[in-house]
Amino acid sequence: MDISREKGRQAFITLLVDWSLCSTDSLRLDPSIRYALSDNVGNRCLEIDVYEIDESTSQVERRTYYSKECIGGAESLIGPRTRYFAAAPCLELIDMPTLLIKDLWIPMNGNCADDMHDGRLALDVIHKNFGNSSEFSGSFPQLVSAGPVYINRGRELVEDTTTTAFAGLPGISKVRQHRRIVTKWAGKMISTATYEDQVIIAIADAMTAYNVVYEKCKVLHGNITDRAILLKESADGVTGLLAEFDYATLLSDTGDIGDTCGAVDTGTTVEPELPELSMFWPIHRLEGSVVPHTRLGDCESLLYLICVLGTFGINKAEQEKFAKVVKERYARCQPKALRIKEWNTGAAEDIALSKRNHTETMRAFGRNILSKMKQHPSLSDLAVDIYKVLFQHPSLSDNSEDVVDPLVLRHPFEAEIVANLLTVLEDHKQRAIKARAVREANAATAAEVARGAAVAAPSPTPAPEPSSAAGPSRRRRRVELPLTGPAASTRSKTSHQSHNA
Numbered sequence: 001m002d003i004s005r006e007k008g009r010q011a012f013i014t015l016l017v018d019w020s021l022c023s024t025d026s027l028r029l030d031p032s033i034r035y036a037l038s039d040n041v042g043n044r045c046l047e048i049d050v051y052e053i054d055e056s057t058s059q060v061e062r063r064t065y066y067s068k069e070c071i072g073g074a075e076s077l078i079g080p081r082t083r084y085f086a087a088a089p090c091l092e093l094i095d096m097p098t099l100l101i102k103d104l105w106i107p108m109n110g111n112c113a114d115d116m117h118d119g120r121l122a123l124d125v126i127h128k129n130f131g132n133s134s135e136f137s138g139s140f141p142q143l144v145s146a147g148p149v150y151i152n153r154g155r156e157l158v159e160d161t162t163t164t165a166f167a168g169l170p171g172i173s174k175v176r177q178h179r180r181i182v183t184k185w186a187g188k189m190i191s192t193a194t195y196e197d198q199v200i201i202a203i204a205d206a207m208t209a210y211n212v213v214y215e216k217c218k219v220l221h222g223n224i225t226d227r228a229i230l231l232k233e234s235a236d237g238v239t240g241l242l243a244e245f246d247y248a249t250l251l252s253d254t255g256d257i258g259d260t261c262g263a264v265d266t267g268t269t270v271e272p273e274l275p276e277l278s279m280f281w282p283i284h285r286l287e288g289s290v291v292p293h294t295r296l297g298d299c300e301s302l303l304y305l306i307c308v309l310g311t312f313g314i315n316k317a318e319q320e321k322f323a324k325v326v327k328e329r330y331a332r333c334q335p336k337a338l339r340i341k342e343w344n345t346g347a348a349e350d351i352a353l354s355k356r357n358h359t360e361t362m363r364a365f366g367r368n369i370l371s372k373m374k375q376h377p378s379l380s381d382l383a384v385d386i387y388k389v390l391f392q393h394p395s396l397s398d399n400s401e402d403v404v405d406p407l408v409l410r411h412p413f414e415a416e417i418v419a420n421l422l423t424v425l426e427d428h429k430q431r432a433i434k435a436r437a438v439r440e441a442n443a444a445t446a447a448e449v450a451r452g453a454a455v456a457a458p459s460p461t462p463a464p465e466p467s468s469a470a471g472p473s474r475r476r477r478r479v480e481l482p483l484t485g486p487a488a489s490t491r492s493k494t495s496h497q498s499h500n501a
Helices: 006-020 120-130 196-217 283-287 295-312 316-333 339-344 348-358 362-368 377-391 411-456 486-500
Strands: 033-037 044-053 060-072 083-088 099-107 143-148 150-153 156-159 176-184 229-234 237-242 249-251 257-260
Touching: 044 083, 044 099, 044 143, 044 176, 060 099, 120 143, 120 196, 120 249, 196 229, 196 237, 196 295, 196 377, 196 411, 283 295, 283 348, 295 316, 295 339, 295 377, 295 411, 339 348, 348 362, 362 377, 377 411
Parallel strands: none
Antiparallel strands: 033 044, 044 060, 060 083, 083 099, 099 176, 143 176, 150 156, 229 237, 249 257
16 A cells, blocks of 8 residues: 555545444544533543524524433444434533434435435424324424534535545445434333333333324334334333334325335335344335335334344343353354344345245244243233234235235235234233232332341340459459369368368
């Protein structure tokens, strides 16, 4: 690499760019996120710039937020590269974050600057329909601010895109735009749950909100994943929220696809944006088939989400433990790989084929998927019931030769199938509420028993205090020890003579 020549300098810059392609800094070093001191002791925090265009002046305005931690990283070099920051509007409130900043790189159709792939259009529609007084207003994140990220180029601000960042470098073909969206803190990711019942309640609540959004706002979510369902804890327990509208679609009054808020396929081949998205995407979407994406596709994604959580674990601690166990088993006996891992391995059509094979019959579903969910029986039972609703609907029993794809047959029964699925979710939610009550009662009983045992336990006997020279005199008791030898015989004679006298 000769940096004295133009080719060598270009190769050197390309190498630096490749080095900066990491999950921590997303596409590269980010000048709009900086380290700063959060106090006088030397603790550091992040300053995060969010830009908006003032509609009255058409000027770009910058607002800075403050964060102590990134609560969700960009785990892959491909895809949206989304990061999440718990943030505050000012430095004084940094220990009490009330906002969530979503930092993402979205795919663009050419250089179209008004692509709405960050979900804000869907959130605007939702909040216009519900407002703050609706019972469902707390079931979705509330939008605070959103817009593209700008960087300084000389004396002007330009939009931060892959075209701008990597201008002139080879191999950069897909155009992406850097955006940030700020919402009020709604809840934690579902992966922070501790118990199965919390996960089931959150899923049921989120899917209820999902259907309300579809019916009242004509918004099809389009991307049910582990990041789409949030968990909110309160004194009354947990509730679920629906988030991540990046792939949402606005429907017309007739139910046809209208404006897209994200990359939703309508019959064309679409590659998943991330390996982890392929685990949740429905079969027809992976295949790019003629089957339109409706609520049935999102319900299918929900089934895959439940299977993933039930297999790998509902939280990070369980997932790490599961990974360790699998690694140890492989080291000992090299068992067969988990079938569910085929859902994010290979090309989209290969993943779709694996899902078809695993869901072909209940027996295949049980052997390949349910058998690995034994650690979470409640999630396994829920998966069984959802599978029956989606894949054992009477419309799928037609085996005529004219039918190419059985998933086409269930499409006219969308409303019926979704209604049945919501009934199943509500039933399992009530079971989870009862399970939570039993768990909390057992915990209270155990705590009460522990407190009672601590009270009833005898206090330890204190050690005797050493006598003080200034204290009251005590008569010492004389203890005579038995004598042996000549002294013993002499004393025995003396005692005998005294007795005779």
